[in-house]
Amino acid sequence: MTATPDQDAVIRAALAARDRLVASAADAARRYLAQLPDRAVAPDDAAIARLAELTSDLPEAPLGAEEVLRQLDEIGSPATVASAGPRYFGFVVGGTLPVATAASMLGTAWDQNGAYRVQTPIGATLDEIALRWVAELLGLPEGTGGGFTSGATNANSTCLAVARDQALGAAGWDALADGLIGAPPVQVVVSEEVHPTVLKGLGLIGLGRDRVLRLPVDEQGRIIPRDLPELTGPAIVALQAGNVNSGASDPFEPLIDWAHGNGAWVHVDGAFGIWAAAAPDRAEQVRGLARADSWGTDAHKWLNTSYDSGIALVRDAQALRASMAMSASYLMPTGQREPAHHTSAMSQRARGIEVWAVLASLGRTGLADLVEHGCRMAARFADGLRAAGFRVLNDVVLNQVVATVDDGSIAEIIAAVQRDGTCWAGPTRWHGRDAMRISVTNWSTTEADVDKSIAAIAAARS
């Protein structure tokens, strides 16, 4: 089929306009990023109200690219949460390093399908280098296999699917071919403080969100490595590097000894906390981590790449490939590493571009500094909040601070902080107490940002 003459004219016009359009988008992005440090972190009511001005009835005729971009910039930009900026401490999100933004923009222009090497020699090559670097930086065993995913949720699910296939395979059951109906039961052990996305993943892969044994934790949210149960038959143990509230990690050495002694597969959810391994002064917290069988993490959190970028790592690269590879009549074996054979997706953004760009630009020492910086800023937060009369509920060992007040008004304080817009922090519950959670995962947060935020939080109390 050829395009109709009319359609030809439309395409010619779009090509002619593309240069200008890309330049305008880059200009809009530059303006946005320039304002980021000074704007209110949460959008104001006026910005939210203006969302009603977005074209919301499906246009019959083309709106035109320039008008579309205008709406995105004029209406969209003010209605963003400035989570890329230096005073957003909500959830555990991370910002975007300049080199990541730049690499992402170029990668968007490349529009590579990251699935197969034949589709993207550069994407497949950067994937491979970036994954090897990540394993090396985290001190994981040589030969560890990996694949990029949309985030840690999917990285954990990917690893847990491999764990399932291997655990059942050892029991003589081919889960990949035959599924779980009629399979021997798989015992799944998690922490009382397991991240809910791990349970979500267990549901997705057929092991069930609720069919888990939960091990008790200490006051920092670490599994207590005592009175551990005996496991029989196929078993998976999911541990945690970096509790989403306290930042604390499970004691890997005794737990992995116990799990492996019971023949279980050990997976580590290390969405952000695993990066402690890349900072010499923090690595002690995740000692023994490298002895696990698989690890899930994020690049879009502490590594400060843009969304969406998770990383699944499996000690036995062949096991990962066995669970994730597929064949099709149009796929020729290449004898080289193919990204899609190491992840649950086929078509995908070539996420290795940004991860490679970030790690290459930082180097080993730059990454250690990035992690250390987040930890130092969190410690400064904790000191400042204590001085302002808050009670810090966790040992601030990483980038997380959980703080509250004794008069029961923390919910109102959080609401006032969010309204004020100087910084943003969200609520949590920790050991039965309502608290405010602060996560410092942005490369650009300065001491002045922390001090300004502490002042705003203290002021929100009055």
Ligand SMILES: *Cc1c(COP(=O)(O)O)cnc(C)c1O
């Ligand atoms: C954020 C997080 C996840 C989920 O990661 P996504 O990238 O949002 O899918 C899982 N576990 C922990 C500990 C987390 O902090």
